[in-house]
Amino acid sequence: MPLFLSRKVPLLSGRRWSAVRPRSPCSSPAGAGDASPDEGVEADLPVIDERAVEQLTEGLISHYLPDLQRSKSALQELTQNQVVLLETLEQEITKFKECNSILDINALFSEAKHYHSKLVNIRNDMMMLHEKTSKLKKRALKLQQKRQKEELEREQQREKELEREKQLTAKPARRT
Template structure:
């Protein structure tokens, strides 16, 4: 069973408890420590170290295990929240795409109405042009008929004048 080592009061980490050796304190950590030099005089028994380690573990291990369990639960909850968030984001994007689709349909209706109006106008213009063409054809036929009648009238008058013109009489 591995046992975490307690920190000595001067902040210097030593070897594992069964091989504890006095070392120089780290400069700046505890320059004015009242316990300075005491670690050199200390003899450590393995049984005492073992009991202290077990006591320390029994004191802190349940809290650490509860903390570990709580962290695992939090991690699981975080994963669930992230999945839920991703689903909500996809729904939001889908809503935006639905809004875009709705806008496109509205625009399509608008342009369809414009096309229907243009088609109506084109049909109306086609009817008007057809009527105008018929009327123009009738007018042209009427003019031609009138011109033909005038021409015939002139010819008749010319013939009549010809007949009315005095002819010298034949001597017999």
């Protein structure tokens, strides 16, 4: 027997209470204001058999209990399915987070590749500039040597011309 049925029904004036029929305001006696509020209640209460109450209760329970049990099991199954769904959802979220971290790693690798190619280009440019400067230094050295040689040759030519002019210049004869 369910817990709520095992309690005793409160007694009113020695009889079991089942239901009090409300009086309509029109049916109150003329001297109702003078009478006690409990007066006349005992006369209105029908006598209810305890066995009938138990049978009605059992019938009501037997009528609704299977539906309630099915609802309870359906709710338990639904709750269990929701727990499984939540766990699956958490796993999927974890996978997406891992995918995002993999994408971040891929982005870092592509960025590193980009900067590596930039460094290779800079290195190649520096090597090319080094070669050009080396060639320019060699050319400048050759030009300097050529200029010095030309200046030396001009100087020698001038000296030869001066010497020749000296030789061509009339010399006063010496008298002997």
